[in-house]
């Protein structure tokens with residue numbers, strides 16, 4: 001494959017990573033908490049997509065919608081089930097992370113129990129047809145994924161910058177105490193963030209189906225990559241996450257294309273550790289002095 | 293002559309060790325099935341892993357998510373040295389510990405200026421890297437094929453003409469048990485001394501600790517290195533017991549189960565992780581016949597519920613029951629909260645002083 | 647003798663100049679109060695002296711040694727100890743353990759030696775506990791050593807921070823707003839105890855808004871406003887200094 005083809009494939013894959021990682025980063029920005037079960041939402045949403053096509057004979061488009069809704073509902077569930085109760089109890093910062101590690105193990109194995117370990121695949125009508133752009137090939141399916149992902153990212157940007165709730169979300173993200181003083185209902189914003197972030201994970205799951213096989217461990221593979229992306233891009237930094245996600249997609253595609261598939265996560269996590277060692281706040285954010 | 297206080301102290305410090313020793317000595321004759329003997333051995337390994345991880349998580353307040361990586365490093369170091377290079381087992385054992393410790397120190401130096409979530413993700417990334425190295429460094433690790441034919445520890449003569457024969461599971465129970473007891477005693481020495489105080493100070497408030505002259509960075513490195521060392525040694529014993537290693541034994545899930553053991557048992561206490569490791573190794577095995585998924589479902593459920601409802605873990609539940617029982621039977625006022633029943637983790641963002 | 651000499655120290659946070667070319671000296675064995683309106687830069691000055699922040703420019707000398715840029719661990723080991731304006735105790739540990747941890751840093755036996763045990767180590771441990779208990783008694787917390795630090799009242803927590811800082815056997819003790827949140831009885835007790843501490847030969851530096859307390863105990867006063875030093879002198883001189891009066895009146899007029 002040519003370099004350009006690999007970069008193109010990487011961009012498509014990366015756009016998927018971006019929407020998953022954006023969910024994580026939005027939640028971190030607003031709450032300074034990590035939802036470790038985020039990628040299990042993606043996995044369950046992907047299964048919901050499979051089921052709605054296989055069992056209910058819905059169309060691909062509708063299945064993506066179903067997956068998105070499933071993601072959003074899981075977001076609501078985890079906010080009410082885990083994050084809000086722990087927030088009320090004012091426990092230490094990292095407890096929700098530990099609790100959601102538990103949730104993630106739980107969901108993954110419940111899925112294993114229910115759906116079995118055998119990988120499933122979406123029946124998408126767009127797999128076979130390809131678009132040719134000179135030397136470059138792109139399946140219809142991938143083109144759709146890319147377009148939808150980019151559209152979702154753009155919609156999110158518009159939402160954050162142009163709408164009142166989006167601006168409120170950014171205000172909470174900057175300084176939740178100040179936002180609260182300004183009369184913003186922080187708790188509602190947090191819920192909204194979970195809905196949007198988790199819907200993005202669900203959308204990722206729905207889109208992912210035809211490109212990958214769906215199995216209960218698919219979330220586990222993606223969550224660590226998303227973490228790498230979120231850290232490289234700077235926790236809570238939306239622009240950084242977009243760049244880092246595309247970058248990771250491209251690195252993965254290049255390393256897999258020229259070297260070996262297994263080495264790609266070595267490369268990505270190498271970059272992750274390097275980022276953390278040199279510039280823990282990410283590629284973009286600024287250093288701040290600790291208050292004493 | 294012992295004063296009564298000294299006797300009390302002796303009882304408190306030596307009794308658990310003696311009881312554990314007796315239990316381990318008799319275990320192979322009480323539990324004869326090979327399935328449950330294997331469970332006991334793995335449980336003892338997990339005890340050491342959980343205790344060492346607790347040093348980092350519970351006492352120092354650093355959420356490390358990749359402890360299984362050090363187990364893998366130790367296991368593979370030992371396996372490669374004893375097979376490819378035909379080293380003696382015990383030489384490989386110590387080198388395995390030292391290699392893991394060196395990796396732990398390296399990781400610490402790279403990442404310990406970070407706190408909280410960043411550290412959690414860095415250690416997660418480290419575990420992924422180690423796993424990928426095991427999978428892809430085919431020349432040394434044979435990748436997914438794994439390393440077969442790892443020798444057991446050499447038999448130990450017992451003086452009276454008999455030998456401790458590592459062809460039999462009983463010998464592995466004795467070895468793992470002795471190792472766990474030694475680790476327990478040494479870790480207890482650390483946490484019950486000013487070293488433990490320094491670690492707790494780091495957990496509670498790093499800025500204060502520094503202002504009292506505590507070199508917090510060095511202590512964090514210390515906790516990481518000691519924990520990695522213990523995990524590396526455990527890895528070597530694990531390799532010697534299993535006889536065959538595959539990278540899949542060191543996936544991230546292993547690290548998460550260890551985390552669950554520490555938290556479910558009670559982070560920041562001495563016995564918490566021991567109890568957590570025993571319970572979470574033995575109970576799920578009893579469920580194995582129902583279906584393998586139930587094992588992990590139990591882990592996930594236990595971890596989530598404990599964090600939500602019993603932040604002090606099983607040890608905390610036990611203490612609460614005891615004090616309720618005591619106060620109802622003797623109507624004695626509640627004991628003051630004990631010092632170090634881990635509150636868990638340190639704060640991520642220092643509070644503004646303005 | 648001069649114990650601490652601050653020369654032309656400036657500290658900037660991004661665009662904010664929290665301390666602007668401030669110089670003063672703290673004489674050994676005396677009580678120096680650092681006062682000024684909110685945001686004057688007093689706590690920042692403490693953070694610079696204690697090594698929590700490195701100064702942007704200027705020099706610090708402690709005990710005739712250049713300590714500019716030394717970190718807080720180094721400063722603590724040189725004999726500078728501090729309390730925090732916003733209390734920072736080891737909350738989940740016992741009152742006694744808070745102080746023992748402070749005392750350990752001045753103990754002659756390094757922590758790692760406890761791993762190997764032995765008579766010298768046991769003796770040192772006993773000595774450390776004894777010293778810690780003395781410090782607790784000094785601040786009036788001798789009989790609550792076993793309770794968790796975060797169960798103490800606010801005033802007791804402030805006193806515990808002082809005991810913990812004292813346990814390091816400092817030569818210079820920086821106390822940031824010790825009377826904040828104390829009732830009158832507690833404040834009186836505080837003054838008495840601060841005198842006891844001074845009588846042990848420990849040099850005290852105090853940031854405090856309670857002027858009665860300051861005038862009562864301080865021997866020298868440095869006044870800051872908007873990061874600059876605006877006056878320095880004995881309490882009586884400061885009370886009559888027009889710049890100081892204006893700084894404080896200005897603050898009140900604004901409030």
Ligand SMILES: Nc1ncnc2c1ncn2[C@@H]1O[C@H](COP(=O)(O)OP(=O)(O)OP(=O)(O)O)[C@@H](O)[C@H]1O
Nearest residue numbers: 290291646659664683684685686687688689690691
């Ligand atoms: N870590 C920091 N980052 C940014 N600005 C800071 C920091 N610490 C202090 N400042 C700023 O420096 C100035 C001086 O603050 P400082 O806390 O030293 O005042 P202070 O005299 O102690 O006031 P107060 O009496 O209210 O405690 C303030 O404007 C404050 O906002």
Ligand SMILES: [Mg+2]
Nearest residue numbers: 646688689731
């Ligand atoms: Mg102040």
